[in-house]
Amino acid sequence: MQGFAYEAPSSLDALRARLAAAQGAGELTQVLAGGTDLLVQMKQGQRAPGLILDIKRVGETQALTVDGESLTIGASVPAAKAKAFPLVAEAFPGLAHAIDLIGSSQIQGRASLGGNLCNASPAGDTIPALIANGFEAQILTAGGLRTLPVEAFVTGVGKNALASGEVLLALKAPVPGPRSGDAYQRFTPRTEMDIAVVGVGARLTLDDAGVIASARIALGAVAPQAFLAEAAGAALVGTRGEPEALEAAAAAAMAAAKPISDKRGSADFRRRICGVLVKRVVAQALERCTTGGAK
């Protein structure tokens, strides 16, 4: 690795001040959370920062809390801890599954959701699950805080919406009410330690009569960044998830997908798998609406 300075501010104010100083001095700064992508990229020479700012000692980035109506997951909370958090496991089983698909047990001991999001791989498993669940990114800016929906945070392959001097602090989502369920599934040739060929996340909520009142479907690995397939969700609202509704949602998702062909799969294969996964994920989320998931 090329040389760099290492600092670990222990408060939000110290982090903000250090970022401002680094920006003023023109230091190429890289934020470090779990480091499971970053250290590999630095070892391979893809990134060569002059300053590493480790944010794990800033309390806000380690938050894992429920306050009233919302769940907050600090940007540097390790995956193993996030997936084991009772509310995540109970009310966000789709997200918990997506987290469980990141790398190995060792990687999950260190890798953070914030890092998975900032790394912005088109195939990052948590990103469609975060989008489906309506998570927003809380961003530290020079003057205060700003928020962005996760679907607006990822802007391209390896690209995110953070401006110079900004840091992702936490991810926040509404705690689901009754008759709500989420799911995430991906296709990989292997069952473990693999990268999604296609990933699909869904969050559905039913009304009193069992009709789908809201549906968010997010697609991964079929475009430069994971995205909300609004037409796929819209095809489900007002239905009970009958086979025709699932077909309509799958068709809408396939139309919205813009996959590439690479060694993991051809564009045509990815588009077909996307349709299959949308049907499976919606069926699973629908089942969770009635059998639990949300309290």
Add this chain to the structure above:
Amino acid sequence: MKVHVQTEVNGEAVEFLCDPTTTLLEVLRDNLGLRGSKEGCGTGDCGACSVELDGALACSCLILAAETQGRSVATAGLQCGVCTPGIVVAAKHLLEQDPNPTEEAVRYFLAGNLCRCTGYDKIIRAVLDAAAEMRGEAA
């Protein structure tokens, strides 16, 4: 500039100076002489460098030594065996969470530890044996 780090390794207080670019794995092996943890891939794929950091299972090749200030590191040691120390750390971590894992659960949990001799079957059986022994059942 060197970073001054005070931390705990295998229950003992240790102190060292390192370059900011130095990984925990390099410090363990080169500064502290703990050569059980190996560098297999250097990219977090093989698990030969597995350690516990504050009780979390992690790859020491992907941790900067500077990050361990005030933390607690646990390693495993063995005279030979490229994969074994990493597997011992991971298996210990699993059995502490789940004293009675199924064979499938052991296989999934250890998917991040590569054995270059492909000796997985005996490793999985050893973990299941250890679990039975720890539960007080005849192994």
